[in-house]
Amino acid sequence: MSLIAKILSKFDDSGIRKAKSGFDGLKVGLAAFAGSAAFSALKQVGDIMIDASKAAMADKKSTELLNSQLTKNAHATKEQIKQNNKFIDTLSNQVGIVDDELRPAQAKLARATGSVTQSQKLLRLALDASAVSGKPLNNVADALSKAFVGNKSQLIRLFPALKESKNLFADLQKQVEGAALQQADPFSKLNVALDNMKEKLGYSVLPYVEDFIDKLIAPGGAVDAVNQFFDDVGNPKTDAGKAFKNFGMIVDRSVRQIKDAFAIFGKGDSLKGFENVLNILSQISTVLKNISDFINPLVIAINLIKDAQKNGFLPGGPEAPKPKISPQKQSPQIIVNVQSADPKAVVSAVNNYVKQNGGLPGAWSLTKKGK
């Protein structure tokens, strides 16, 4: 902490602009990088690393399995186990078969023989026999291990010439010795070499992968955090649980209100109420349709009547404008329509006129109309 009393200040926004452009550039750069060859190359490298670490894991697992078998069945010392690992690596490179296949075969033989040296010898023999017979190494190793404990049938099935043999393994060795080395394909050797290289790369990455996994599953790690979240959601005492509970209560209340509303129409049964509401709505719809069907021709008829009145075909139409009559031209006549010129009716009409108008015009005449 320090105290600063500014005496003179400067304005310079180039730093802010640079920071902003740098950030924009970073975004553009990231976008470009994501679509670039470098990114795909990096992804490939990542994939290779993952493959390598997987291969290393598998190799580690098979090695540990074999070592435990040698320890338990052949009472192998640490030094013997170390030498055996070297033997497997050398053999794998010589015959072009990956160590992950050799180790289970040797484990099988070690279980039968109870000796590291014997299992190594039989493994070599199994490899030669496999190369000659074309059968998988696992099957041959199985047959050899059974033969070692006295069950010769499987081995004789593979090599019928051994049926009369008194020393199975010596005779088999005479038949097949060196076949594996002879038939070792250079490409298989290359594959083994590449596989070993991949495993070595994987071994260098493996500690980091294991460390990552340990951290992931360690107490308080990511897995725990996710689990904790779900636990919290389920626990109404936590904030997450409270929020989730409130949400659930709101949803529950809304659903209940809707159910109650429908129950009114179903005498307490919301489902029946819903059905009734649907029926009512359906009936209302039908009634509305009928009304509409009735009103439509009525409207058409009314319009026709209106048109007829307008055109004068029917009474009740709009009155024609009355012509204006000037006072000078007004006729001093009273026209009385009486049937058959009844004098009483004429007098009555005139009297009415006088009552209404207060007198008769100066000069007027009666016109007789009708019969």
Next chain:
Amino acid sequence: MTVKVVYDVKPIIKALNELEPGLKKQMVREFKVESKDMVRDISSTIRDLTPPPGSTGHSGRLSWESGKYKSSVMKPDNVIPRFRASRSRRFAVTALFAIWVRNPMVALTGTIGKGSMTPRRSVTREYAWKDRTRSHKLNGQGKKLLQAVNDNTGRNWFYRQAEKSMPDVEHKVKLVWEKYSAKVTRRL
């Protein structure tokens, strides 16, 4: 406290040095001469202050006699004028020439106790602790420190002291800046 702001500092400084190497150095020297009295006043004020209890007799980070600023030991009256033309990535307006007090405990007392002296909360915010978070009750230690500083040292002394001579120094420093910038403004 009003702040005087100048523009185009970088090109002017660059042009000054192009015009005559060493001109910028000379200008900064003149700035320092103009602010000398202010620096002296602030230093003497610090020497008159009573250190807060607990800040003396040790050489820790918050020691009054030998506080640490970026792992350098600072005396309490270490007050310096500083010229900085570098740009900031967060602020457009920054100090070009300023007075700095770098002893942390002295700086602390310079601004301490500006608030109401009443803590806003009775427990702290949650903070990370041993794979989990926790908070604790405030024990009143901070309040006591503020009280002690208020009673013994005096509060907000730095800016009050700086403000006494600030207008005069500002004016003089601005004149120096204008004198030098005028040499190159026509060229710019």
